[in-house]
Amino acid sequence: MLTFDEYSEKYPCIKMERQGGILQMTTHTRGDTIQWAYDDTNLYPGIYYHLGEAFHDISSDVENKVVIWTGAGDAFSGPRPSGANAPPRTARGWERPNWKGRHMQGSLLDIDVPIICAVNGPALKHADLIFLCDIVLAADHATFMDGHMLCNTVPGDGAHVVYPLLMGLTRARYFLLTSEVISAEQAKTDGLVNEVLPREKLMDRAWELAEQLAEKPPLVLRHARTLLAQELRRRMLDMQGYGLALEGLANMDDQPEPILQRDFPGVTQVKLRTELKE
Numbered sequence: 001m002l003t004f005d006e007y008s009e010k011y012p013c014i015k016m017e018r019q020g021g022i023l024q025m026t027t028h029t030r031g032d033t034i035q036w037a038y039d040d041t042n043l044y045p046g047i048y049y050h051l052g053e054a055f056h057d058i059s060s061d062v063e064n065k066v067v068i069w070t071g072a073g074d075a076f077s078g079p080r081p082s083g084a085n086a087p088p089r090t091a092r093g094w095e096r097p098n099w100k101g102r103h104m105q106g107s108l109l110d111i112d113v114p115i116i117c118a119v120n121g122p123a124l125k126h127a128d129l130i131f132l133c134d135i136v137l138a139a140d141h142a143t144f145m146d147g148h149m150l151c152n153t154v155p156g157d158g159a160h161v162v163y164p165l166l167m168g169l170t171r172a173r174y175f176l177l178t179s180e181v182i183s184a185e186q187a188k189t190d191g192l193v194n195e196v197l198p199r200e201k202l203m204d205r206a207w208e209l210a211e212q213l214a215e216k217p218p219l220v221l222r223h224a225r226t227l228l229a230q231e232l233r234r235r236m237l238d239m240q241g242y243g244l245a246l247e248g249l250a251n252m253d254d255q256p257e258p259i260l261q262r263d264f265p266g267v268t269q270v271k272l273r274t275e276l277k278e
Contacts, residue, residue: 002060018064033072033074034071034072051104056110070118118137153247160243166192167190
């Protein structure tokens with residue numbers, strides 16, 4: 001098991017700090033909004049890999065009492081950057097992102113202390129991870145979407161598990177099939193978000209809640225998280241592998257080509273870092 005000092009500096013796209021047992025992790029790309037690349041490149045760290053490993057390190061550290069997860073820049077998560085690796089189109093090639101997806105979400109659910117997600121702006125990529133956390137706070141300008149269908153990809157990496165459970169089946173099917181963009185207030189109405197706050201008050205509220213929780217006995221915190229996440233774990237175990245298999249199968253079809261880059265609704269709200277030259 002790594003100590004906090006060892007793993008907190010390990011990941012190029014995750015800034016970690018801890019005070020009084022409360023660990024705050026901020027995902028970023030070069031200090032700005034995270035760009036979702038599969039693998040490390042000279043411009044972008046492979047967040048798919050690093051998040052799963054970071055969640056594992058956090059879950060293994062018994063000194064952590066509460067986790068706060070937020071994003072850098074004007075958005076919680078941006079789309080995949082141009083020049084990022086395309087989804088593989090063979091069975092052998094699909095195995096790596098298949099494993100990464102299961103590891104990323106499984107490791108997040110394996111963190112056995114309460115997790116507060118402070119959504120600092122639009123969540124354009126993998127917003128489903130937000131809703132595996134226990135408490136979700138959103139800035140009032142935040143928006144949420146699932147872009148799988150927008151990009152000609154099956155929403156089978158866990159979105160098909162998370163959204164029907166939290167939103168209800170009929171509402172979730174519409175949300176996923178249309179790549180609907182919903183506001184923070186709508187997300188609260190739909191049961192995805194607990195509180196909507198002005199951006200400048202978001203982190204203060206996250207720390208206020210974290211400090212309240214951190215006063216509880218450690219075993220109470222750990223066993224409460226384990227209990228309250230169990231239904232998500234069970235459903236993910238039952239259905240994620242099947243969903244990833246169908247997503248991969250569709251990606252192997254000659255037509256239509258999965259779309260890496262396109263105009264995401266709401267993306268103009270995000271101050272995205274331009275690609276840097278070496």
